[in-house]
Amino acid sequence: MKACVFTLGCKLNEVESASLMRGLEERGYEVTDELGYADLYLLNTCAVTAEAERKSRQAVARMRKYNPNAPVVVCGCASEQNAEAFLEKEGVVLVLGAQNKGKVLNVLQNRGIFRETEQVFCELPSPKQTKTRAFLRIQDGCNRFCSYCLIPYLRGRTRSRSAESVLREAENCGAREIVLTGIDVSSYRDGDIGLGELLLLLKDVPARIRLGSLEEGIVDEKFLLQMREAGNVAPHFHLSLQSGSSAVLKAMNRRYTREEYLACCKKIYEFFPDAAITTDIIVGFPTETEEDFKESLSIIGEAGFARVHCFPFSSRPGTAAAKKKDLSASVKKERMARITEAAKRAEIAYVSRFLGTERTVLFEEEGGYSENYIRIYANGAKEGTLARVKLVNLYRDGAFAEITEEIK
Numbered sequence: 149m150k151a152c153v154f155t156l157g158c159k160l161n162e163v164e165s166a167s168l169m170r171g172l173e174e175r176g177y178e179v180t181d182e183l184g185y186a187d188l189y190l191l192n193t194c195a196v197t198a199e200a201e202r203k204s205r206q207a208v209a210r211m212r213k214y215n216p217n218a219p220v221v222v223c224g225c226a227s228e229q230n231a232e233a234f235l236e237k238e239g240v241v242l243v244l245g246a247q248n249k250g251k252v253l254n255v256l257q258n259r260g261i262f263r264e265t266e267q268v269f270c271e272l273p274s275p276k277q278t279k280t281r282a283f284l285r286i287q288d289g290c291n292r293f294c295s296y297c298l299i300p301y302l303r304g305r306t307r308s309r310s311a312e313s314v315l316r317e318a319e320n321c322g323a324r325e326i327v328l329t330g331i332d333v334s335s336y337r338d339g340d341i342g343l344g345e346l347l348l349l350l351k352d353v354p355a356r357i358r359l360g361s362l363e364e365g366i367v368d369e370k371f372l373l374q375m376r377e378a379g380n381v382a383p384h385f386h387l388s389l390q391s392g393s394s395a396v397l398k399a400m401n402r403r404y405t406r407e408e409y410l411a412c413c414k415k416i417y418e419f420f421p422d423a424a425i426t427t428d429i430i431v432g433f434p435t436e437t438e439e440d441f442k443e444s445l446s447i448i449g450e451a452g453f454a455r456v457h458c459f460p461f462s463s464r465p466g467t468a469a470a471k472k473k474d475l476s477a478s479v480k481k482e483r484m485a486r487i488t489e490a491a492k493r494a495e496i497a498y499v500s501r502f503l504g505t506e507r508t509v510l511f512e513e514e515g516g517y518s519e520n521y522i523r524i525y526a527n528g529a530k531e532g533t534l535a536r537v538k539l540v541n542l543y544r545d546g547a548f549a550e551i552t553e554e555i556k
């Protein structure tokens with residue numbers, strides 16, 4: 149029996165799908181993540197934008213083109229948001245939403261909409277790992293209720309995997325880099341163990357640890373000291389910003405001002421002078437004026453971002469921001485073009501700072517990442533190897549480098 153697990157959306161969805169694939173394999177299925185002929189389809193959906201939701205619904209028809217007789221099981225955020233829209237599609241036998249994803253493997257024989265909202269961390273099988281980079285789920289859900297976001301409604305409140313289980317998977321995965329993944333990794337908590345304590349528990353794992361998306365509130369002296377003491381954590385902070393304007397941040401229900409965010413970046417650089425701070429910025433939030441937007445432009449240079457992911461605002465029905473009047477598509481498009489340019493300049497400036505210096509790179513299939521998240525290309529690089537390299541010149545989305553030493 150062949151099963152196809154098709155995934156849309158975020159990294160956490162990808163990691164969860166990889167776990168479900170492993171679980172299906174253990175149940176005797178031949179599993180693929182590429183859309184094609186299969187006897188069973190599992191669709192892991194996304195609702196981060198209206199477009200993502202539309203693509204999620206369309207995927208059912210794409211599956212049925214390959215095999216109209218195969219049952220389709222749907223899970224993920226779009227199916228939590230509108231389960232009926234999936235169940236009414238021909239071929240769909242079971243809809244589980246986002247919060248019951250972990251039950252997919254146990255309820256495959258059922259039919260209908262499966263709703264149960266236990267707010268506990270849902271363990272999934274360990275995804276099949278490569279020797280290079282492993283993504284390790286440590287947390288799910290969110291308590292923050294940003295005014296534009298559906299995630300707390302779809303995935304539920306924050307909950308964490310036990311430190312013991314995180315440690316066990318980290319020790320057994322065999323990868324040279326482990327990315328701690330979740331919706332809001334900074335809210336990790338298992339009893340007295342917060343994210344900083346978890347990093348200390350992982351300090352003897354023979355892998356470089358990289359943190360997933362963080363919120364600004366986690367960054368204080370205690371956390372940065374714990375990170376430094378752990379010694380194997382990459383100095384890379386993906387610190388969601390969303391807007392450079394304090395007024396827009398307030399309307400977004402973010403919990404910091406522009407000044408507080410910048411102070412947090414400054415603190416990070418005090419502890420880790422070469423740190424890569426990467427971020428997300430939403431462009432064209434309904435209350436964003438031209439002046440507000442210029443603050444988003446100017447903070448990019450001020451914060452010294454290594455990479456900026458910019459997204460046009462997408463109104464999500466059911467959120468507070470959806471009640472506000474949307475900006476015109478042309479304004480959003482024009483601002484997106486300007487901020488994309490600014491982001492590109494910041495990225496080049498960041499990489500340029502390190503030309504002529506040595507970094508440690510974990511090579512993947514094509515190129516690899518330095519500890520401070522510079523994409524590096526080198527002749528003779530072998531997948532899965534860790535090497536010291538000297539950065540020579542800017543190249544593609546990062547730098548070209550010479551390998552100076554392979555690290556065993």
Ligand code: SF4
Pocket residue numbers: 290291292293294297298299300331332
């Ligand atoms: S922090 Fe805000 S944007 Fe991120 S998942 Fe939670 S509510 Fe959504």
